[in-house]
Amino acid sequence: MATVSLRSPRALEAAGFFLADVQAGVGPFLGVYLQAHHWAPGRIGTAMTIGGLVALVATVPAGALVDSTKHKRGIVASASIGTVLATCIVLISTSFPAVVASQVLTALTGAVFGPVLAGLTLGLVGQDGFDRQFGRVQVANHAGNVAAAALSGYLGWRFGFTAIFMLAAAFGVLAIATVYLIRREDIDDRRARGMSEEAPGQSEAAGGFRLLWRSRPLLLLAGTLCLFHLGNAAMLPLFGLAVVARGQADPSLFTSLTIVIAQLVMVGASLGAMRWMRTRGHWWVVLVTLVALPVRGIVAALWMAPWGVVPVQVLDGIGAGLQSVAVPALVAHLMRGTGRANVAQGAVLAAQGLGAALSPALGGWIAELYGFAASFLCLGALAAGALVIWLVARAALPSPPRPSRTNPEPAHALDRS
DSSP states (O other): OOOOOOHHHHHHHHHHHHHHHHHTTTHHHHHHHHHHOOOOOOHHHHHHHHHHHHHHHHHHHHHHHHHOOOOOOHHHHHHHHHHHHHHHHHHHHOSHHHHHHHHHHHHHHHHHHHHHHHHHHHHHHTTTHHHHHHHHHHHHHHHHHHHHHHHHHHHHHOOOHHHHHHHHHHHHHHHHOOOOOTGGGGGHHHHHHTOOOOOOTTTTTOOOOOHHHHHHHHHHHHHHHHHHHHHHHTTTHHHHHHHHHHSSSOOOHHHHHHHHHHHHHHHHHHHHHHHHHHHHHHHHHHHHHHHHHHHHHHHHHHOOSSHHHHHHHHHHHHHHHHHHHHHHHHHHHHHTSSSSHHHHHHHHHHHHHHHHHHHHHHHHHHHHHOOOOHHHHHHHHHHHHHHHHHHHTTTOOOOOOOSSSSSOOOOOOOOOO
């Protein structure tokens, strides 16, 4: 196997940086943008939920596409263009059909980003180097979110929401440019789909969609994350709406602040996850993320003020930052040698997407009918359910091997049996 040049992993990290704003688009700012155009919370949540449901349907096929294609850089470029076009639709019109169309296009194009970044990482460094390299990509991605959010907040305050849309387009162009700095010859397509490196003669048809249903640990992980994101996804936009609705903050600057705080914490959490996975295993890392979210819901309900954003988003950064590294790494280990690693990534993303898709509508309508505090408490209670499932499930899962001096980076897969 040819040696991978140092340029390609660094280019992948740079692409991860710029894809941060492309993946998010104007999503974090969409709620306050539509609120400024006289949209009610329930209607905003409904539009976001429609897009989330489309993403749910698209993620598994997106993973299968990444597994089957040798043009992974082209997928990143095409999806980036589609996401930028979706933001332009909202800029042109804020009618309900236009916003829904934008959310649908964003969902369709954005469904590939998670699997393709995982696939490119596997293709460049293989299974043994995945945890570390994907952690570096996620650190770059969170740093990109910090930069994009800070710039969006300033540009939105200085020039209006249109500047935020233009920034997303600029990041899209840079993402396309950097992904093509990855050398094509450095991408091993067999490794990229999770084919066994110890069995080079293995059939390309290894595995299949049925693997997703035969892996009990994968199903437990997917169910836990579905419930987690049902409680998680709506908290940031709802907290922004709660504070802005009271006239306590500028919409652009406050939304930017919420993102910057969370993403800065995510950078540190991602770095910590890279080390903790090697010493304690993936299960414990996921456990910490589940503990953080119910506490976040209580804090959000009790402190709906500009300064309340600090503890609320610090807790979000801990949960999301750890998950962004631990979950894809765990899936990659569970699917090792199956040839369907990115299908599995898509399946887990679909489970997360199901919860995330229903969260804005659920949280938005509870907020509209009973108030924001009730909404935060209900969402936090749902996240507590994910914690219970994960704790109960642990009894059925074998403990990961403890690291040794001769093998400091063991594969902490739960078990595929």
